[in-house]
Amino acid sequence: MSVGVLAxxxxxxxxxxxxxxVAAGGFSHVQLALWKAxxxxxxxxxxxxxxxxANAIGEQFDKHGVAISVLGxxxxxxxxxxxxxxxxxxxFKELLRYAKFFGAPMVAAETGRNEGDEYTARDWLIMKETLEELVEEAEKWGVFIGLEAASGHLIGTAPELARMLEEVPSSNIGVVLDPGNxxxxxxxxRQNEVIEQAFELLGDRIIAAHAKDRFLLEDGSLSTVPAGFGTMNYExxxxxxxxxxxxxxxxxxxxxxxQMAQSKAYIDEIRGRV
Structure with missing residues (x-):
């Protein structure tokens, strides 16, 4: 599968x-967030x-050779x-119900974050209860829920995502992996260690992956850029x-x-030889 893009x-x-x-940009699939795109x-x-x-939107993309790989x-x-x-x-449940009419196998999300990034045991419990509710809907419709860990969010690390997957043990939950997050x-x-740990803990549950890049600024903060424009270990x-x-x-x-053509070519080149 070639590299897709956020619509x-x-x-x-x-x-x-x-x-x-999207098709003119050279992409054969997209992550489609309806209210953003x-x-x-x-x-x-x-x-x-x-x-x-849902069929009308899905058919329009299909007509141009673009699959909807993920509903965001x-x-x-x-x-x-x-x-x-x-x-x-x-x-979220509505997207799970209609995903198949778009031709999408999954609905994906990060968990969300609180102002100040302060979390409690109750936040975790509420997230777990929400996920259990969503899983029930996903299982009815044969659709995956794609969960993504993101720094600063309630589930911000690979170990935290692995813990949630263990606590809500459904085969209808998969991982959207983004090492940049x-x-x-x-x-x-220690980025190599972080990336390797993510695959060790989550590798068998991955159903999609995101591609962006990161690099440290002179002031010590971390900047986010397109793939190939930073210093993340894409190899x-x-x-x-x-x-x-x-x-x-x-x-x-x-x-x-x-920047899209350059970034896509960078990913495709590395992916084709490693």
């Missing part, structure tokens, strides 16, 4: 314009999806505000991804349109 990197467009634009349908709250609408769901899954959390869970200014010098990342999950979906992040 909303092309902007928020009518879906009949978005699909050919599509401008001509109101996805601001759950309820507007139907088999017909950017919501806070353990929000301390019960009303907001309920709406977020319902939004596991790196921090503090552990960047190691692609080698392990090929080893654990050959032909896994890779979705490119961060790149602006003028």
């Amino acid at each position: 909303h990197l092309f902007g928020s467009l009518p879906y009949k314009e978005l699909a050919p634009k 599509i401008s001509d349908v109101d996805f601001s709250k759950p309820g507007n999806l139907s088999p017909g609408l 769901c950017y919501v806070h899954l353990f929000d301390r505000n019960e009303e907001r959390r309920r709406q977020n869970a319902n939004r 596991l790196l921090t200014a503090e552990n960047f010098a 190691l990342y692609m080698k392990l991804l090929n080893q654990y999950k050959p032909h896994a979906y890779i979705i490119m992040e961060e790149a602006k349109e003028h």
Whole structure:
């Protein structure tokens, strides 16, 4: 499978314009976050999806040779505000119900983060209960939930994600791996260890992977850039991804349109030889 891209990197467009634009960019699959990428349908709250609408969007991408590999769901899954959390869970469940009409095998998300990145045992419990609820829906529809660990989020490390997978033992939960999200200014010098640990703990559960890059600035902070524009060890990342999950979906992040071809070629070149 070739390298795909976040659809909303092309902007928020009518879906009949978005699909050919993605194809013209040289991508054969996308991660589609409906309310970020599509401008001509109101996805601001759950309820507007139907088999017909999902099919229409999916068919438009298919017409241009672009698969929807992942439906992205950017919501806070353990929000301390019960009303907001309920709406977020319902939004995720709606995507799980309609994923197959888009042709998407998974709905993916990070867990969410609190201001100040302070978490409690109750936050973990609420996240677990939400995930159990989502799993029940995913199992009904034969769709994967893709969980992604991201520094600063409730599930911010590979060990924390491994723990949640153990506590909610469903084969309908998979991992969206993004080593760039596991790196921090503090552990960047040990990035090989961080990447290797992620594959050791999560490698057999990977269902998709993200591609961006990181590098340390002079002030010691960590910058995020497109793949190939930083100093992350992509040789190691692609080698392990090929080893654990050959032909896994890779979705490119961060790149602006003028950077996409260079970033994609960088990933493809490394992936083709490691």
